[in-house]
Amino acid sequence: MSRFGRGVLGVLLVLFLGTFNVWAADKILKMSTTTSTQASGLLDVLLPELEKDTGIKVKVIAKGTGAALRDGMDGNVDVILVHAKDREMKFIEQGYGTKRYAVMHNDFIIIGPPADPAGLKGSSQAVAAFNKLAATKSRFVSRGDDSGTHTKEQSIWEKTGLTMETKTTVIEKKGKKRKITFTHPHGLGNWYWSIGQGMGKTLTLADEKQAYTMTDRGTFIKYKFGREVPIELVVLCQGDPTLANPYGVIPIDPQMHPHVKYELAKEFAEWLVSARAQTVISNYRLLGKQLFYGDATAQ
């Protein structure tokens, strides 16, 4: 190799190592989370505080809970913040995550057209409300996207005692079989509309067709009070303990995916359950309404 060639190589090497060091010095964390945390605006308040305290920057990828968990399983991210407790515990059992930190909760509500043909108004029993919807065959829009909200909705339908139709899809991945189940009452495509899309789209579609749906309170407040043309749908059923919606943060296990930034993820999770972050969470107001309740202080 000529001296010139060696010189060029040397310069390239220095440049390469230089950029590498810059990357390594930055405390950047990749997190998959549910659309609700981002859409509610909480992360916009929380993450700047995090950076002030710890210097950690978080790259947020907002998806449904199913997709967020999948990102964690594939090692695409360092940490996940989701809301489907049973699936989170399973995620840890299978060795993908190290520990679930209980961060906060908000709640789900059942909403519908102001005319309320199924007569749910003032109800605080989710299961009874769903039974009424099925009995009157009132149009109900389901997320149907394997998200945390969809998981919760399915668990309520299962408690109604109605005959459920279930379809299980088995995905084979690295020799392990993973099941995805989809449960719904009879009437799919008729009165029960499963649209496979995000919460915002579900709300506008339900409003457009004057249908019932189940939503997290944050997205509802945004669409009801935060828009020039608000949706007409109103809250009809709330306050049932089964409608509580707990969020957990889980660092990805470095034994499963050695490339993840476990130390940073752990620092981030511990910061989220610290008194300081908990105050930020509980003080957060969306259009004057409290959305999230810190869970860590009570433990």
Place this chain on the structure above:
Amino acid sequence: MDLLIDSFISAIGLVVSMDAEMVAIIGVSLKVSCVSTALASMIGVPLGFGIAFGRFAGKRMTITVLNTMLALPTVVIGLFVYAFISRRGIFGPLDLLYTQDAIIIGQVILIIPVIAAFTVAAISRIDERYRQTARTLGANRHQTAWVVFREARFGIVAAIVAAFGRVISEIGISMMLGGNIRGFTRTMTTAMALEYDKGSFVLAVALGIVLLGLSFGMNLLFHFFQGRVQSQ
């Protein structure tokens, strides 16, 4: 690579076993696409024929506008139709939004320019002497038109095949006007987008295989008809 290979193997299994849900989704796609192609042909072919055969002021401008409309994005059509058939829109009371009919309306608008423009091209390709010969042999205007139409028939069929290929693979209109409702307005393309969002790829890959197969078949047909045009 594991992800791709695993999904691909499971997907082949799904295609071979004719999974009920997959078949239902393909059924919705085919039904909607066939109806919209048929309706658009009934409008687009006479339109293209009229433009190509007629003599009127602004003919070249009309053809330019038609060719421009070939590039109409599906989301733009989706948006406009949405504004008309939304509950707060003019045709709101018809309750059309998020039905198969809504998708068909959007798709018809999408491919009328395709069919009309290709028909114009097919007819322009016919030698002017056909027309003159027919006239000298004593054919009237209608008979002359029929002769030209018969000569251009393969080109017109090719136009319809191309239009079908466009609607079966589009997603913007199906998603915005159909709403991706399972067992009702879920098409191959919207189902694929959904499965991606869920993080489960098998059904998406399976539908992708079927869609590619259909497109391949359509292209074979298209080239067959184009070959017939050129060999004339």
